[in-house]
Amino acid sequence: MSIRRRSMLIAVSLALGACGNLQPWVKPYERDRLADPIMSWDRDAVSAAYLDHVYESREGSRGGTGTAGGGCGCN
């Protein structure tokens, strides 16, 4: 087995071995700060979309913006 294959096998084994023991490390009752509106990715969607449009129509690049997630994790 080459060194690269061996190190990959070790990395994968560690990951698999750990998977049974990994627990969410931020508990739902600790998500107060993440639920704060100032921590959301975009507080104002219309404004964010508008600025994206201002740039996209003047720049040569596009895409790559936006992702879901965060918040209070309720339900």
Add this chain to the structure above:
Amino acid sequence: MAHTIAGLLRRCALAAIVATTAAAAVAGDSSGPAPAFTLTALTGQPATLSQYRGQVVMVNFWATWCGPCQQEMPLLDQMYKKFKPAGFTLLGVNVDKDTPPVRELLARKPVSFPVLLDPANSVSKAYHVDEMPSSVIIDRKGEIRYVHRGYKPGDENEYQDRIRQLIRE
């Protein structure tokens, strides 16, 4: 090499199954004695779970920053007033790290059931709270009989059914 990976996958799957069943055993629909606790109520008085032995108790974990928690509060209040005469109590365990927002919220939207403060989250940990809000219903003997995670409109009917069942026991 194939033999090693298969072995690892088997071990990991086994570990995962054990972990989830262990978690389910403590915080699922299965039974177990409700962990004892003592917390300070919003009024300043200490409150223990054992003082409610003999009644059906619902422990509701909530926070000021949790939307669904706010939604269910008025319904929990109605439920508390309705079943209290039959030997039911509802304990609202608040998990906020700071108390002032809790007082502020309850001053604007008061409830009649006891609100207990758990800023150190020791009770939340003991009850393996893994979702906000969470409600744990405990029977007259102090055993956990039902755990409900999250809240969606209509869930209060589920709560009422379970409470009625346990009151009749």
Add this chain to the structure above:
Amino acid sequence: MLRVTGAAVLPDDRADVFYSSYNGGGMDITGESVLVRKKFAEQFAVEANYFVDTVSGASVDVLSNASVIKDKRKQKSLSVEYIHDKTTYNLSYTNSTERDYISNTTHFSLSQDMFGELTTVSLGFTRSRNQVGENDGTSFAPIIDWLGHSDSRSYDAGVSQVITRNLIAGLTFDVITDQGYLSNPYRFIIYFDPTNPRGFSEGDQVYPNTRTSSAVEARAKYYLPYRAALGATYRYFSDTWGIRANTTELTYTQPVSNVWILEGRFRYYSQGHATFYSDLFPFAGAQNFESRDKELAASKNNTVGGKLTYTFLPDGWKMFKRGTATLDISRIQFKYGDFRDIKDFAGTSEVDAPLYRFNATVFQIYLSMYF
């Protein structure tokens, strides 16, 4: 483009009224928008948005036509969101119409919360079909010549991860493929021509009829202990036209009291030119593909912006839970590395014309009512 949602719960019902104004580079653009969002049975949400842009002005590009353009763009969009357990599905349709450009876009995405809701994985697909035309008449008496169609498909994937109680990070990757008529009919190229007193002559742009681009964006938001948030974003873009671009953005959000929130923003952007772009081609027909659209030029821009939000009705009134009013101002400086301003240039050697640069100010005012 992936929608931004909170984990596992549909956002509150809301209605927004929005006004914006852009001034810069000889252009004046005002925008007005209305948005309404409503939940049904806590599982479905419908959102409708109507946006109108009014453009007027004479940009640096319309030098020989020298006419003031005035045009209106109307955009309507409808989206439906459905949440079940830990998965959110989103389907939306947008139509954008202006005299010489019609675009229809459909978008579908889903996002899944996992691992104690610390991780959110999202996948999205967007398809746009556009009709491109050219106004051969004037602003007041238009004659539209429909030149062609273009078809665009976008595939996106993203992951958002809660790292600590104070830190959340996200990574998005997308691939966009376009085909069809991808040129801008109002632009033209110029080539060196000593027989012309200006030193150059105009010619038509020739664009490839395909384009594939990919972008990767990393973002993070950090909660500062005295209640403030620091956000950082970095995006890298590259495409088959040879454009490479970098975008960096930093935001700082500071609540000042229970009702005021201040936000500061700084954005830096730089791009390299497309392989078939040139400010001045050496002679007519020098390349198979040629463009002089400044959007494809080597350029940089930086933005300094600020936003002030005021919460009126923090405790609600009748059916309204909350209301906010926001003022947002951005100042953008554009600088081009290989695009010259030849609009009023009187010299005989094009390379003596100044490299183009301009500043733009963007105002936004909006009112949001949550119920």
